[in-house]
Every structure is written in structure tokens, then in C-alpha cells.
Amino acid sequence: MLGAGTGTCGIVLPEATKEKVVGVKEGDALALPFGVVTWWHNAPDATTELIVLFLGDTSKGHKAGQFTNFQLTGANGIFTGFSTEFVGRAWDLTQDDAAKLVSSQPASGIVKLGAGQKLPAPSAEDRKGMALNCLEAPLDVDIKNGGRVVVLNTQNLPLVKEVGLGADLVRIDAHSMCSPGFSCDSAYQVTYIVRGSGRVQVVGTDGKRVLETHVEGGYLFIVPRFFVVSKIADASGLEWFSIITTPNPIYSHLAGRTSVWKAISPEVLEASFNTTPEMEKLFRSKRLDSEIFFAPN
Numbered sequence: 001m002l003g004a005g006t007g008t009c010g011i012v013l014p015e016a017t018k019e020k021v022v023g024v025k026e027g028d029a030l031a032l033p034f035g036v037v038t039w040w041h042n043a044p045d046a047t048t049e050l051i052v053l054f055l056g057d058t059s060k061g062h063k064a065g066q067f068t069n070f071q072l073t074g075a076n077g078i079f080t081g082f083s084t085e086f087v088g089r090a091w092d093l094t095q096d097d098a099a100k101l102v103s104s105q106p107a108s109g110i111v112k113l114g115a116g117q118k119l120p121a122p123s124a125e126d127r128k129g130m131a132l133n134c135l136e137a138p139l140d141v142d143i144k145n146g147g148r149v150v151v152l153n154t155q156n157l158p159l160v161k162e163v164g165l166g167a168d169l170v171r172i173d174a175h176s177m178c179s180p181g182f183s184c185d186s187a188y189q190v191t192y193i194v195r196g197s198g199r200v201q202v203v204g205t206d207g208k209r210v211l212e213t214h215v216e217g218g219y220l221f222i223v224p225r226f227f228v229v230s231k232i233a234d235a236s237g238l239e240w241f242s243i244i245t246t247p248n249p250i251y252s253h254l255a256g257r258t259s260v261w262k263a264i265s266p267e268v269l270e271a272s273f274n275t276t277p278e279m280e281k282l283f284r285s286k287r288l289d290s291e292i293f294f295a296p297n
Contacts, residue, residue: 001027001028001029001030001052001053001055001134001167001169001192001241002024002025002026002027002028002029002050002051002052002053003026003051003052003053003194004026004048004049004050004051005025005026005042005046005048005049005050005051006023006024006025006026006043006046006048006050007023007024007025007040007041007042007043007046007050008021008022008023008024008040008041008043008119008120008121008122009021009022009023009024009030009038009039009040009041010022010038010039010040010041010119010120011030011032011036011037011038011126011130012036012037012038013033013036014033014034014035014036019120020123020126020127020130021120021121021122021123021126022122022123022126022127022130022131023122023124023127024050024131025133026135027133027134027135027136027169028131028132028133028134029131029132029133029134029152029157029167029169029241030130030131031130031152031157031159031160031162031163031165032056032159032163033159033162033163034060037072039119040052041119044113053192053241054067055167055190055192055241055243056163056165056243057163057164057165057245071108071109073105074105074106074107074108074109074111075105075106075107075108076108076109077102077105077108079102080102080103084096084098084099084102087099087101087102129157129158129159130159131157132152132156132157134150134152134169134241135169137150137156138150140168141291141292141293143290143291143292143293143295144295145173145176145295146172146173146176146290146292146293146294146295147170147171147172147173147176147178147292147293148170148171149168149169149170149171149292150168150169151166151167151168151249152166152167152168152169153166153247153248153249154247154248160247161247163247164245164246164247165243165244165245165246165247166187166243166244166246166247166248166249167241167242167243167244168241168242168244168249169194169239169240169241170239170240170241170242171237171238171239172198172231172233172237172238172239172293173233173237173295174233174234174235174236174237174296175232175233175234175235175295175296176232176233176237176238176293176294176295176296177230177231177232177233177293177294178230178231178232178292178293179230179253179254179255179256179259179292179293179294180203180228180229180230180253180254180255181228181229181230181251181252181253181254181292182223182226182227182228182229182251182252182254183223183225183226183244183246183249183250183251184226184250184251184252185246185249185250186225186226186246187225187244187245187246187249188222188223188224188225188244188245189222189223189229189242189243189244190220190222190223190242190243191220191221191222191223191240191241191242192219192220192240192241192242193215193216193217193218193219193220193238193239193240194217194239194240194241195217195236195239196216196217196233196234196236196237196238196239197214197215197216197217197233197234197236197238198214198215198231198232198233198234198238199212199213199214199215199231199232199234200212200213200214200215200221200229200230200231201229201230201231202221202223202227202228202229203227203228203229204224204227205226205227210227215231215238228254253292255287255294256287256290256291256292256294257287257288257289257290257291258291258292259287261283261284262284266280266281266284269283269284
């Protein structure tokens with residue numbers, strides 16, 4: 001996800017014969033499968049940094065828990081490890097030319113373009129199906145004075161099926177609450193706080209609170225499978241981006257109009273809570289118009 005700035009991203013998908021050149025800006029989300037080759041460019045006249053947040057499944061990485069990536073060029077490029085004989089044979093160059101080409105870029109990772117150098121211009125056609133701007137996409141949930149949600153799934157960003165991950169961007173207003181809920185399709189949630197601040201609580205399947213903390217922009221936390229999470233925003237509001245380990249995430253909420261409580265019969269609620277019919281009626285009468293996000297009273 002693009003956290004700030006505007007720029008260009010070049011993408012070569014596995015087995016593709018031509019790169020896609022995509023213009024990117026704040027709020028963009030891209031689904032990149034295993035084996036993809038990318039380059040990122042922040043224009044010389046840009047007034048802000050180009051900030052890219054990489055979130056993904058690292059369980060199949062060279063080192064589990066870490067992203068596996070390598071540079072094709074530069075001081076630590078992969079071809080610096082091959083002999084000039086092998087490089088020359090692979091690229092059909094003389095060994096002298098191969099050595100010269102491999103060693104010509106002294107920088108590593110991030111490089112500065114030379115005066116007059118230009119990179120390809122973005123293509124609107126290339127962007128189709130590759131990126132979705134979460135700040136401009138139609139809202140899946142929009143609750144006045146509560147919050148808004150955009151969900152990334154196979155419908156609006158088909159590549160997430162190949163990646164095997166879904167995502168959502170959630171923004172809640174000042175002092176609003178996000179209903180306690182969990183992913184009911186056995187998915188992990190990795191949540192990055194984009195901006196704002198607030199409080200988070202996570203409760204495990206044994207009913208014990210495993211996380212209670214105050215978060216702000218730049219924080220990241222993980223919600224394990226079937227653990228229940230809830231958040232309350234400070235005066236600044238709270239915005240977060242989560243990836244979910246399923247391409248079409250489904251959530252179950254435990255408060256609000258669409259919660260399981262509204263579906264369960266009164267008799268079962270009374271017995272479950274060991275409470276009176278009067279308390280059950282009071283409980284059921286609440287949150288009849290609120291769904292997922294609860295504005296402050």
C-alpha cells in the first residue's frame with residue numbers, strides 16, 4: 001500500500017514478456033504475487049517521499065517470517081555472484097563486456113538517476129487490474145459519524161486470488177468504536193495503523209485479554225485466528241490497513257444490528273447470561289440502528 005507520495009511502479013509478472021508501468025499515489029493497494037519483479041520511482045520534482053508499505057505472507061520465504069527479495073543489479077546484485085564466464089554465456093556478451101555491465105552500478109537498492117535520464121511514463125491501461133485506490137474506491141461500509149470501510153477482494157482486485165490474501169482500509173471517526181469481531185474463516189489479520197490514534201484490545205479463545213495497548217500511526221499488530229479484536233479512536237480518529245490471510249474475508253461481529261445476539265432467541269440469551277427477561281429485553285433493544293461502528297453518545 002502507498003502510504004504517501006506519488007510515483008511510478010514497474011511490474012513484470014512471472015512469465016510476462018512486457019512490463020506494466022503503473023502510476024501510483026497515496027491510498028493505492030497493489031497485489032503482487034510470488035516471483036514478481038518490480039521497480040519504484042519517485043520523480044525528481046516530487047515534493048514528498050514515496051512511502052510504500054509492504055505486507056504479505058512470509059511463511060514460504062527463504063527465512064520464514066522475513067520477506068525474500070534480491071536485487072538484479074547494483075553492488076549486491078545477484079549477478080555479482082556469478083563468474084563473468086557464466087554471465088557472458090547467459091547474456092551472449094564477451095567476458096569483458098559482462099564484467100563491465102555487472103560492475104557499472106555501484107549503488108545498491110536505491111539509486112539516483114543521472115541528469116537527463118528518464119523512466120517510462122505510466123500507462124492507464126497497465127493500471128487496470130493491478131491497483132485499487134482505497135481512498136477513492138466505493139465504500140463497502142459507510143456509517144455517519146462512525147466509520148468507513150473499503151474491502152479488497154477478488155471482485156475489485158482479481159490478483160488477490162493469486163496472492164491468497166485479502167485486505168481492507170478502515171477509517172473511524174473521533175471517539176468511535178469498531179465492534180468486537182473476528183475473522184470467521186480461520187484467517188490471521190495483520191494490521192498497520194496508517195494515521196490517528198486510539199486503543200486496541202484483543203481477546204483470545206480462552207476469554208483472556210492478550211493485548212491492550214494504545215496505538216498511533218506506524219504501529220503494527222497481529223490478530224491470531226478466531227481472536228476477537230476491538231478498537232476505540234481518540235479525538236484524532238483512527239485509520240488502519242489490514243491484510244487477511246484469505247482473498248475474500250468474512251467477519252462476524254459481536255455487537256451491533258448485525259451481530260449474532262440479534263439472531264439468537266430470547267430464551268437462549270436469558271439462559272446463556274443467566275439473566276432476567278427484563279435485562280434480556282434491555283440488551284436486545286440496544287444497537288438496533290448501529291452496525292459495526294458506534295459513534296460516541
